[in-house]
Amino acid sequence: MNSFIAFIMGPMVWISVIIFLGGLTFKLVGILGAVRQKEPYIYSYMTLKHSLRSIGAWMIPFFPRSARMSPIYYGISYLFHILLFLVPLFLASHIVLINEAFQISWPALNDSVADGLTAGVIAALIFFVVRRFRVPEVNYLTSAMDYILILVVLLPFLTGFLAYHQWVAYQWITVIHILSGELMLIIIPFSRFSHMLNAPLTRAYMGSEFGQVRQAKDW
Amino acid sequence: MKYSNRFILFLAVLFVAVMTGFYCYAGQDLERLDPWAFESPRRPGAVFSHDDHIFLADDDCSVCHHVYEDGELVSDESSDDLYCSDCHSLKPAPDNPMPLEAAYHNLCRDCHFDRGEGPVLCGECHVKE
Amino acid sequence: MKTKENPMTDTPSSVEKPTDPAIESGLERLTPDRIQQVIQDVLKKETGPRFKAYVETCMHCGLCAEACPYFLSNDRDPQFMPAAKVKNTIWEMLKKNGNVSKDFLRRAVRISHLECNVCKRCSMYCPFGIDIAYMMLLVRRICHKLEITPQYIQDTVNSHSVTLNQMWVKDDEWIDTLQWQEEDARDEFEDLEIPLDKMGADIMYSVIAPEPKFQAGLIYQAATMMHAAGINWTMPSTPGWDNSNMAMYTGDNEISGRIARAFFETAAKLRVKRIVMGECGHAFRSVYDMGNRWNSWVMPPFEVVHALAFYHELLTEGRITIKEKYKKKVTLHDPCNVSRGRGLHDKAREVVNMVCEDFVDMVPNREHNYCCGAGGGVINCGPPYKGERMVNNRVKAEQLAATGAEVLIAPCHNCHSGLEDIVHHYDLKMEIKFLGDLIYETMDKKIYTPGA
Numbered sequence: 001m002n003s004f005i006a007f008i009m010g011p012m013v014w015i016s017v018i019i020f021l022g023g024l025t026f027k028l029v030g031i032l033g034a035v036r037q038k039e040p041y042i043y044s045y046m047t048l049k050h051s052l053r054s055i056g057a058w059m060i061p062f063f064p065r066s067a068r069m070s071p072i073y074y075g076i077s078y079l080f081h082i083l084l085f086l087v088p089l090f091l092a093s094h095i096v097l098i099n100e101a102f103q104i105s106w107p108a109l110n111d112s113v114a115d116g117l118t119a120g121v122i123a124a125l126i127f128f129v130v131r132r133f134r135v136p137e138v139n140y141l142t143s144a145m146d147y148i149l150i151l152v153v154l155l156p157f158l159t160g161f162l163a164y165h166q167w168v169a170y171q172w173i174t175v176i177h178i179l180s181g182e183l184m185l186i187i188i189p190f191s192r193f194s195h196m197l198n199a200p201l202t203r204a205y206m207g208s209e210f211g212q213v214r215q216a217k218d219w
Numbered sequence: 220m221k222y223s224n225r226f227i228l229f230l231a232v233l234f235v236a237v238m239t240g241f242y243c244y245a246g247q248d249l250e251r252l253d254p255w256a257f258e259s260p261r262r263p264g265a266v267f268s269h270d271d272h273i274f275l276a277d278d279d280c281s282v283c284h285h286v287y288e289d290g291e292l293v294s295d296e297s298s299d300d301l302y303c304s305d306c307h308s309l310k311p312a313p314d315n316p317m318p319l320e321a322a323y324h325n326l327c328r329d330c331h332f333d334r335g336e337g338p339v340l341c342g343e344c345h346v347k348e
Numbered sequence: 349m350k351t352k353e354n355p356m357t358d359t360p361s362s363v364e365k366p367t368d369p370a371i372e373s374g375l376e377r378l379t380p381d382r383i384q385q386v387i388q389d390v391l392k393k394e395t396g397p398r399f400k401a402y403v404e405t406c407m408h409c410g411l412c413a414e415a416c417p418y419f420l421s422n423d424r425d426p427q428f429m430p431a432a433k434v435k436n437t438i439w440e441m442l443k444k445n446g447n448v449s450k451d452f453l454r455r456a457v458r459i460s461h462l463e464c465n466v467c468k469r470c471s472m473y474c475p476f477g478i479d480i481a482y483m484m485l486l487v488r489r490i491c492h493k494l495e496i497t498p499q500y501i502q503d504t505v506n507s508h509s510v511t512l513n514q515m516w517v518k519d520d521e522w523i524d525t526l527q528w529q530e531e532d533a534r535d536e537f538e539d540l541e542i543p544l545d546k547m548g549a550d551i552m553y554s555v556i557a558p559e560p561k562f563q564a565g566l567i568y569q570a571a572t573m574m575h576a577a578g579i580n581w582t583m584p585s586t587p588g589w590d591n592s593n594m595a596m597y598t599g600d601n602e603i604s605g606r607i608a609r610a611f612f613e614t615a616a617k618l619r620v621k622r623i624v625m626g627e628c629g630h631a632f633r634s635v636y637d638m639g640n641r642w643n644s645w646v647m648p649p650f651e652v653v654h655a656l657a658f659y660h661e662l663l664t665e666g667r668i669t670i671k672e673k674y675k676k677k678v679t680l681h682d683p684c685n686v687s688r689g690r691g692l693h694d695k696a697r698e699v700v701n702m703v704c705e706d707f708v709d710m711v712p713n714r715e716h717n718y719c720c721g722a723g724g725g726v727i728n729c730g731p732p733y734k735g736e737r738m739v740n741n742r743v744k745a746e747q748l749a750a751t752g753a754e755v756l757i758a759p760c761h762n763c764h765s766g767l768e769d770i771v772h773h774y775d776l777k778m779e780i781k782f783l784g785d786l787i788y789e790t791m792d793k794k795i796y797t798p799g800a
Contacts, residue, residue: 006332031397038396044646066473069414133226138410140426166347174340198405199476206477215691216715218472
């Protein structure tokens with residue numbers, strides 16, 4: 001068991017981070033290359049100013065009209081995305097492991113705060129599931145893959161939460177925690193999670209078309 | 220499967236997982252290290268039996284109570300007359316590259332990995348009180 | 349026609365869906381192989397990373413629903429939401445690699461041609477800025493290549509193809525109409541001219557074919573404004589005068605490009621400095637945004653000025669003065685293609701306030717205004733679809749009614765016709781006018797002299 005844990009805490013972390021970053025980089029290069037080859041007009045219309053203007057406008061909470069029309073979903077989704085990065089990156093236990101591996105460290109969240117925020121992430125994910133069932137237009141669009149993607153995010157947070165509290169089968173929960181975290185990283189470039197790369201690009205393009213050609217706002 | 224059925228299944232699995240956790244939780248009296256040298260320890264002291272480890276180390280104290288000089292391990296010399304924190308300060312310092320917390324973690328965990336036995340995950344040592 | 353007793357409660361199912369002879373005969377000619385081959389060709393050769401990114405980035409969040417007047421007008425029926433229209437057309441084609449049935453295609457034509465105005469409002473409600481209108485146009489492109497485009501709009505494209513104008517206006521008919529309007533307008537200004545083919549004029553004025561066909565009075569009004577403002581202008585006598593472009597909306601990109609090219613070449617031939625165009629939205633989109641791209645110009649080779657901006661120029665420069673402001677309570681409809689499409693909404697408001705005394709905004713407005721429900725080629729699919737179009741426009745009717753205005757200004761031909769239908773169907777008791785109508789009505793009919 002220890003050698004298995006050594007593998008998933010060592011080489012497997014490297015493998016998943018390399019697939020995650022490498023996959024996204026590969027994807028970005030692929031997109032930029034394909035645009036150059038098949039749709040070079042896109043570059044003619046992209047401007048940095050309008051790209052940033054649009055992305056910026058959509059980053060301001062409740063600034064776009066769309067957000068104000070669906071404030072609950074948008075608010076929860078907004079916080080969820082922040083926590084998705086904040087909690088794992090500023091979790092004391094993770095920082096300890098990184099510190100021991102690379103001798104770098106940064107301030108950590110208080111454990112009980114992190115615990116509460118993790119519960120928040122889990123609650124947000126449950127809200128997303130409920131919304132997929134309950135809101136007809138969202139339900140209409142939903143496919144099995146949407147639930148699988150939610151599950152992929154839910155697993156590391158739920159097992160992390162359980163592992164912290166050590167309620168049950170600690171060793172197994174933690175092993176699943178590590179594996180599911182790695183799974184999430186690995187599938188990001190190959191699933192619709194790649195919107196972390198694509199969304200800024202599509203927003204930037206739309207922002208440029210609106211800003212440059214249409215001279216109108218797109219929020 | 221219909222969406223509503225899938226949802227019920229989802230909730231059921233969640234419920235079972237959480238409830239099992241509560242039932243399995245039981246406090247135990249365990250022999251622990253005393254984290255007195257830490258200013259404000261985030262975790263309870265690690266579960267540790269000194270007697271068991273003396274036996275596992277074949278009475279060779281220097282396996283754990285090591286001595287380093289100029290970054291080199293001095294073999295066959297033991298530091299069992301010192302506290303770990305005598306050498307390992309809380310923060311890295313010029314005369315000590317290895318802070319106390321990392322010293323514990325590396326010493327215990329690496330050995331457990333090397334030997335293929337013993338706890339290696341956070342909560343296996345820092346068992347909740 | 350259904351009873352009009354309670355138009356607000358009509359549902360799509362209560363309106364009979366017509367069968368379109370062009371769609372039906374087109375479908376009959378198709379074989380499964382042909383369908384698959386055409387879809388694969390378009391998806392493979394005519395799409396790229398942009399389409400791929402749109403498909404694999406959508407998180408099915410449903411925020412686009414709130415944007416779509418079709419969704420809102422149909423009691424939030426999910427199949428009218430933007431992403432659902434994509435799901436029921438192009439996603440499915442992609443998933444099945446083009447192996448789709450005729451029934452599927454019959455539905456796809458309806459979705460892309462009759463249940464979407466390609467107004468792009470939804471791309472302002474999608475956090476990722478996914479361009480759903482682009483994908484609907486892609487579906488129309490596939491329908492075009494499968495030859496199942498609805499009959500009426502296909503006829504306008506046929507006309508474009510033959511005559512370079514949308515309404516089968518013959519060459520002499522066009523010149524006749526201009527001369528007739530010139531003659532009439534001389535009642536007001538005795539030396540008024542509609543200068544034809546005047547080389548090197550400052551401005552080429554261009555209109556859409558429906559103007560000479562049945563709204564010649566608009567040319568008359570424009571001529572009086574040009575004359576009164578002392579503009580050095582001209583109109584072309586040759587094909588290429590029509591700036592409309594229905595092929596742009598059927599996915600007949602080859603003809604669409606040809607129309608825009610002929611238009612720009614006409615302006616180039618006359619060596620004019622700028623192009624000014626009448627109050628039309630889709631025509632503006634064609635020559636300002638899309639037609640130029642089909643001819644490899646990033647931006648149009650000429651400065652293209654929409655009537656709204658031109659009126660603004662005339663009024664702020666004092667070339668036209670308003671004698672007495674218009675009294676009735678007016679509201680303004682922001683056409684997608686000049687507001688969301690060119691940000692002219694603020695200038696439009698300035699003009700309206702210069703011309704009218706009592707202006708009330710509709711809500712939502714500017715970039716967020718609801719489409720008239722006629723644009724994007726929807727009204728051009730013809731009278732057979734009017735009944736369901738009215739159902740699909742309910743939210744627009746409610747928005748109009750809430751203003752309490754007596755006069756609705758619609759500075760776009762498509763919007764004008766569509767809103768006319770809405771106002772009648774929902775019995776809104778509003779008069780619909782072009783902005784030019786009001787300026788013509790209120791302006792001082794004297795000739796501008798610089799410095800005076």
